[in-house]
Amino acid sequence: MDIPASRWYKVIEKRRSRRRYDERLPKDNHLKRIKSVCENFRPFESARSVFVQEPPDNVFKGIIGAYGTIKGAKAFIAFVGNSRHPAVEEQVGYMGEGIVLDAEATSLNTCWVGGTFKRELVDSLVDLQKNERVYAITPIGYAQKRLNFEERIMTGFGLMHRRKSLSETTRGMKKSQWPKWMKLSLEAARIAPSAVNRQPWMFLLDENSITVAVNDKKLRRESTMSKRLCCGIAMLHIDVAARNVGVTGKWEFLKPPGVARFSVNH
Numbered sequence: 001m002d003i004p005a006s007r008w009y010k011v012i013e014k015r016r017s018r019r020r021y022d023e024r025l026p027k028d029n030h031l032k033r034i035k036s037v038c039e040n041f042r043p044f045e046s047a048r049s050v051f052v053q054e055p056p057d058n059v060f061k062g063i064i065g066a067y068g069t070i071k072g073a074k075a076f077i078a079f080v081g082n083s084r085h086p087a088v089e090e091q092v093g094y095m096g097e098g099i100v101l102d103a104e105a106t107s108l109n110t111c112w113v114g115g116t117f118k119r120e121l122v123d124s125l126v127d128l129q130k131n132e133r134v135y136a137i138t139p140i141g142y143a144q145k146r147l148n149f150e151e152r153i154m155t156g157f158g159l160m161h162r163r164k165s166l167s168e169t170t171r172g173m174k175k176s177q178w179p180k181w182m183k184l185s186l187e188a189a190r191i192a193p194s195a196v197n198r199q200p201w202m203f204l205l206d207e208n209s210i211t212v213a214v215n216d217k218k219l220r221r222e223s224t225m226s227k228r229l230c231c232g233i234a235m236l237h238i239d240v241a242a243r244n245v246g247v248t249g250k251w252e253f254l255k256p257p258g259v260a261r262f263s264v265n266h
C-alpha cells in the first residue's frame, strides 16, 4: 500500500491519544477501511499489524506511573515485529503510526500503549509466528466527545501534549536554511506521539537528508518502553510531510544511537 500522504498529513496535528471511548460500535465502512490498512500497510519486512475485534478493556493494566487505564474501546490493533530484526522497533513504530493516522482520518480514535497491557493475554489473541513479539497495541473506537476529568488527569491537564521546540532537537543547519520539505517534515515530527511524551529523538540535518537519532542525555531513568519505537513514529511523520509536498526519499537504517536517515530522491 502506498502512503496516502495528504490523507495522513491532514490529521497529524489533530490526533490525540484518547483513553475513554463511547458505546458506539465502529461503522462497517470504518471497520473495513482500518482492517484493510492493517493488512496492506506493510512498509517493512519485520513489522505487521493484527486487528483484534474484541473489546480490550481487560487487556489494559490498571494505573501504572502517569497512566490510568483505557476504557470502552470496541477493538484493538497489535503491532507485531520480528524480534531478531535489528531495526524492528523503528519499523514497528513507523508502520503503527501509519495505521494510527489512517484510523484518525477514518474518524476512529487511538492511543499507543507500549507497556501497560497484559502481554500473555494479547499474545493469546494474536497468532504470533516464531521470533515475533507484540511491541505495542492501540485501542480502536470512537472517543467520548469531550475529555472527562479522569482523562484530563491522565494527560496531565495538557502537559502530556506539550512538545519540545525544534531548536532543542535539531542540529546541523540553521532554521533559515531549511528547505520547505525539511521545515514541514520537522514540524510534523515534532508533534509525533511518544511514550510518556518524552520525545526521545534528535534530528541531524544536512541539505538533502534528516538523520533521526535517539536522544539519551536528558532521560533520568531507563524505561522499558523503547525509544527507537518512538523514533520510528517520528520517521513516519517526516516521510508523510515530505511526500505531501512532492518530495520522496529513501530510509537507511543506522546503528545505535543513530536510528535512520531519510535522504531525498533526486
Ligand SMILES: Cc1cc2nc3c(=O)[nH]c(=O)nc-3n(C[C@H](O)[C@H](O)[C@H](O)COP(=O)(O)O)c2cc1C
Residues within 6 Å of the ligand: 015, 016, 017, 018, 019, 067, 068, 111, 112, 113, 114, 115, 116, 136, 160, 161, 192, 193, 194, 195, 196, 197, 225, 229, 230, 233
Ligand atoms: C510507544 C508509546 C507508548 C505509549 N504507552 C502508553 C501507555 O502505556 N498508556 C497510555 O495511556 N498512553 C501511552 N502512550 C501515549 C503517550 O502518553 C502520548 O502519545 C503522549 O503523551 C503525547 O500525547 P498525544 O498522543 O495526545 O499527542 C504511549 C505512546 C507511545 C508513542
